[in-house]
Amino acid sequence: EVQLVESGGGLVKPGGSLRLSCAASGFTFSSYTMNWVRQAPGKGLEWVSSISTRSSYIYYADSLKGRFTISRDNAKNSLYLQMNSLRVEDTAVYYCARDRIAAAGFEWFDPWGQGTLVTVSS
Amino acid sequence: EIVLTQSPATLSLSPGERATLSCRASQSVSTSLAWYQQKPGQAPRLLIFDASNRATGIPARFSGSGSGTDFTLTISSLEPEDFAVYYCQQRTNWPFVFTFGPGTKVDIK
Numbered sequence: 001e002v003q004l005v006e007s008g009g010g011l012v013k014p015g016g017s018l019r020l021s022c023a024a025s026g027f028t029f030s031s032y033t034m035n036w037v038r039q040a041p042g043k044g045l046e047w048v049s050s051i052s053t054r055s056s057y058i059y060y061a062d063s064l065k066g067r068f069t070i071s072r073d074n075a076k077n078s079l080y081l082q083m084n085s086l087r088v089e090d091t092a093v094y095y096c097a098r099d100r101i102a103a104a105g106f107e108w109f110d111p112w113g114q115g116t117l118v119t120v121s122s
Numbered sequence: 123e124i125v126l127t128q129s130p131a132t133l134s135l136s137p138g139e140r141a142t143l144s145c146r147a148s149q150s151v152s153t154s155l156a157w158y159q160q161k162p163g164q165a166p167r168l169l170i171f172d173a174s175n176r177a178t179g180i181p182a183r184f185s186g187s188g189s190g191t192d193f194t195l196t197i198s199s200l201e202p203e204d205f206a207v208y209y210c211q212q213r214t215n216w217p218f219v220f221t222f223g224p225g226t227k228v229d230i231k
Binding site: 044061108111114 | 123156160164165166171172177178211213218220224225
């Protein structure tokens with residue numbers, strides 16, 4: 001069974017940093033592009049970042065303006081999101097999501113993890 | 123930047139009725155469009171990809187159509203578990219970006 005389990009969320013002050021992790025199992029992690037998507041409380045979905053299988057291609061939403069860094073460790077079957085200079089408006093549930101099919105570049109998101117809540121507040 | 127608009131914002135229907143949800147792109151995305159379902163407290167689930175292809179395990183009552191700028195998600199006969207929020211998503215390759223629409227909530231009338 002494919003599983004994606006996010007961790008690392010919590011309460012952080014504005015200007016602080018946080019590192020999210022996503023542990024993958026049930027599939028060949030190194031064969032899939034991976035993604036982060038966030039959802040502010042009561043709001044819609046916002047794509048954050050995507051990373052190709054060997055980290056050769058990395059893309060971010062413009063709104064992040066260099067504050068977030070996506071990475072992966074294929075040996076550990078893990079995806080990461082380093083978030084710096086956090087703002088109140090970064091408060092959201094952060095989901096990791098796998099690409100629908102392997103070795104296809106950048107695809108649609110399927111499946112998704114259950115998410116981890118990041119709260120930025122003083 | 124391509125903007126997705128979904129209508130209506132809320133659709134109030136009864137079980138057994140047909141639901142028709144619209145997603146419009148500000149410029150052509152060809153068939154690079156997907157639909158997701160999200161229930162309260164749950165992660166989104168992929169329903170339709172490339173405008174009209176059902177994802178694995180998705181019931182046949184869900185169908186997608188359209189190309190260019192106008193897309194439709196149709197639920198032929200609503201089941202109780204179909205009451206949820208539905209998002210469309212597009213992908214552009216240059217610059218590379220994924221964009222979600224604001225969502226349509228399908229609730230029980």
